[in-house]
Amino acid sequence: xxxxxxxxxxxxxxxxxDPRVVARLAAEAEEAGWDGCFVWxxxxxxxxxxxxxxxxxxxxxxxxxTERLRFGPMVSTLARRRPAKVAxxxxxxxxxxxxRLTLGVGIxxxxxxxxxxxxxxxxxxxxxxxxxxxxxxxxxxxxxxEPVHHRGEHYTVDDLAFLPRPVQRPGVPxxxxxxxxxxxxIRRAARLDGYFPxxxxxxxxxxxxxxxxxxxxxxxxxxxxIAASAPADVDPEPWANxxxxxxxxxxxxxxxxxxxxGVLRDGPASPGDE
Numbered sequence: 001x002x003x004x005x006x007x008x009x010x011x012x013x014x015x016x017x018d019p020r021v022v023a024r025l026a027a028e029a030e031e032a033g034w035d036g037c038f039v040w041x042x043x044x045x046x047x048x049x050x051x052x053x054x055x056x057x058x059x060x061x062x063x064x065x066t067e068r069l070r071f072g073p074m075v076s077t078l079a080r081r082r083p084a085k086v087a088x089x090x091x092x093x094x095x096x097x098x099x100r101l102t103l104g105v106g107i108x109x110x111x112x113x114x115x116x117x118x119x120x121x122x123x124x125x126x127x128x129x130x131x132x133x134x135x136x137x138x139x140x141x142x143x144x145x146e147p148v149h150h151r152g153e154h155y156t157v158d159d160l161a162f163l164p165r166p167v168q169r170p171g172v173p174x175x176x177x178x179x180x181x182x183x184x185x186i187r188r189a190a191r192l193d194g195y196f197p198x199x200x201x202x203x204x205x206x207x208x209x210x211x212x213x214x215x216x217x218x219x220x221x222x223x224x225x226i227a228a229s230a231p232a233d234v235d236p237e238p239w240a241n242x243x244x245x246x247x248x249x250x251x252x253x254x255x256x257x258x259x260x261x262g263v264l265r266d267g268p269a270s271p272g273d274e
Contacts, residue, residue: 004240006268007036008260009074009229009248012053013045015257019053023061025260030069034268037062038074038104038248044113049253056089063097070100074227074248075177075196077108079128080121083135084157087142091166099167103139104196106177106185107132129184130154136174136192143171175225180205190216194225194246203228203242210243236269 008029010016026037039062041055055073062071078086094101107128110116122128134152141148142162150157166172175194178185189195190213197209206228214221225246228239232249239247247269251260 004236004244004247004269005035005070006236006247006249007038007070007227008034008251008264009038009040010251010260011040011045011253011255012042012055012058013040013049013253014051015254016260017051017053019058019061021257022053022058023065025257025264026062026069026071027065028261029264030066032264032267034069034264036070036102036246037066038072038102041073041076041104042113042115043080044115044118045253046113049113056093059093059101060096063093063100066097066100068100070102071097072102073104074102075104075106075175077116077128078105078135079107079131080116080119081135083138083155084142084160084162086135087139087162090139090172091143091162091164094166094168094172095164097167101166101168102173102175102194104175104177105132105136106196106198129188133188136188139174140171173225175227180209186212187216189213193223194227196227196229198229200228200230203238206239206244207242232263232266240269 016022029037039055039058059071090103107125116123131154134154138150138157143166145163145165147159147161148157149159173193175196176185176189176192177196177198180197180200195213200206210226226244227246227248228244229248229250236247249263
């Protein structure tokens, strides 16, 4: 079994809404042997959350506070962001970090904080799915360094080159999120670099998704990532056996910093190390 890599997955709310605090946690995680630090990307969340940090500013702080950790938004709702701006941000962050950025993407939801309805964003899931796919097409073109010529249903980028390119080739790795059993996100993920199933209840759900993606990719899984998340006190080994390559112990919104440090100090998952 390959080593299961481990990452902190931090909701940037209340106590974790200070990018300096999160950067220190990331540095501590790197020293403790963790492999990554991913952050939630939200504008708003339900009570009792009141304070929310910007993920991109926080990721910049993480990039400058660490040397080895992989990091990124997990996940970003691209339908509420301009793809040309995301292209610039991701290329710059990848340059800043020496090629350590991973971009998690999804269609998002209005359920947890009304962040779509309260800001006038698209509420139809299918439409946001099309916007996401179009954004991914633009990002792939932008990361090539060649001029982008795109006129789509939702976005236009007319003869614009995005230089300097990301350090990583052919571009920043992209993981797509989706609920288990939802076919479209799995198909989207199979075209990309990784899959992040959300709200998993059992490793069998992960194994089923991995089997589907493996089939869609004609068995080409050597460089493909599957992220799994479950409560921090859950044994990660069954998830690794189901095909996970990354382990993201869940940290709930509002979790005290001391509790986060406890998870950090318990150390990364160890299946496959022996």
